[in-house]
Amino acid sequence: MEVALSKYVLTLYVTGTSPRTKIAIDNLNRICSQELAGRYELEIVDVLEHPQRAEDERILATPTLIKQLPPPLRRVIGDLSDKDKVLLGLEVRPTATSSSQAPRNEAT
């Protein structure tokens, strides 16, 4: 499958405008522009404004990043400051410029 074809649909749940919210949004924007440029959709949901959405998705922690597409569904919690963990959680294969594990790039 062509990597370029898979589009990432992401939702980030945050609580209000706390410093942690800001850090998470900044981190996510950076990771997305580096790794998923042009092939992602991001929605940010404030659970204080939309608590029912948090209820429906059964979210406890904020920030929580949910990857709806491509399957499988994945969740990453935290302010996303650990980039490797974020990529691992989203099952995004890092590009050559951004990761130390670049050699596995063309494996399949």
Add this chain to the structure above:
Amino acid sequence: MTNITDRGVEKLRTGISSLDIIAKGGLPKNRTTLISGTAGSGKTVFAIHFLAAGILQGEPGVFVTFEESADDVKKNMRSFGWDLDKWEKEGKLTFVDASPDPEIETVEAGGFDLGALLARVDNAVKKVKAKRVSVDSLGAVFSQFSDQAMVRGELFRIAMGLKGMGVTAVLTAERTDDHGPIARFGVEEFIADNVIILRNALEDETRRRTIEILKFRGCDHQKGEYPFTIVPQGGVIVIPLSAMQLSMKSSNVRISSGNPELDEMCGGGFFRDSVTLVSGATGTGKTLTVTQFLQGGAAAGEKCLLLAFEESRDQLVRNANGWGFDFEKMERDGMLRVVCDYPDLSGLEDWLVTIQKIITDFKPKRVALDSLSALENVGTLKAFREFVIGLTSFIKHQEITGMFTATTGTLMGGDSITESNISTLTDSIILLRYVEMFGEMKRGLTVLKMRGSAHDKAIREFTIGKGGMQMGRAFRNVTGILAGAPMHVAPGDVERVWAQYDRDVGDRRRRAEDRPAN
């Protein structure tokens, strides 16, 4: 009516009636109460009962579950008669399902908090206008996240948040040991204002549930452990022993024991709300005394309840027939209900609740239990004593006349564990004893105690035949019957003793009269 103030801190009447008694009015209102207990101590049932009781008195609730899924909780609670589904549809109850979902893989990448959980709880409280919140259980939150310090801080925040929402909350927590630290993670008790401990201790191979209010910040409560039980269609039922004994009435109305001669010995019959203990060795006529008591009740138009733990229904009916009493007819007429069961079928707390329910449904005026001794080994001595206290005060409250039997271990004389432990709890004691005289076993009866009344002090001989118990003469020239070593005394000796006694008394009286009055 719903709130009882107690030294400034308002209390919320929970509706778990017996809990409200030991909590002196209820749980402190708009505060959080920690319910801590080992596995299987009844925390979840307590948490749900708290909400169910609230909903039944018009206070909506929110259940926050970290352990079981909401569906499991609904399923498990159906047997208690709580239709959570229906309440949920009616908008009286809502769930915040925070149980772990095994299908969703979660990776932790950086710092986070439980802001979403708090937002969900807040949302749920607003949605149903909740007055009560139950959180089950705090310990399970710790197992969902690796950062324990974060969880600690967040639980504090949630507890504070709950207070801000104007709800009375119950939080459950696990402990590893019935008498160790209050809760597993060592912080749970600081999160809540009040602490209640549920125990399910193993003593002498039997399980005994107790509830203890450890602390109520700023207000009063009953101290110590109280037995409780969990029953289908009822939930948590606390047995508030100390509170029970406070408000007993006393009646002067006499009722017949079913045997006119025994009535006479008791000074005119039993008191309406008295409890009589009939003690004797096997075969001395305890069951007969009970049968007469029931017959007397039915004849006076009073409904009677027989709780039989020693004999089967058929045996009881046959024995009664032998004495000339027709149990089956009494049952047909609705004057008698016979409940036969194996004492070991359930714990003593459960028996107490079961018996209370039967009494409430059937509304008898007389209750006989044959025999207490059969229940003695079902639980610990403490549990047994509590059972007797509970039953005694319950039937007294309802102005029911009670009769319990106790079996003594030895044929001659002697007493039983039952007797020595509960004799102070009963109003009257009738002893039935074998008396060996010249190679023949005779039966003797004496009224040992008759609270609030004069009674015959003699030990009377009696025989058993058609028509029941026939009283004979007093054993005048036998001593040592109660000690179990009857000794025949020559009539001359008896007279001499009495004559000496009369002389002594006469002397004393004369001396008193000689003394100048001042």
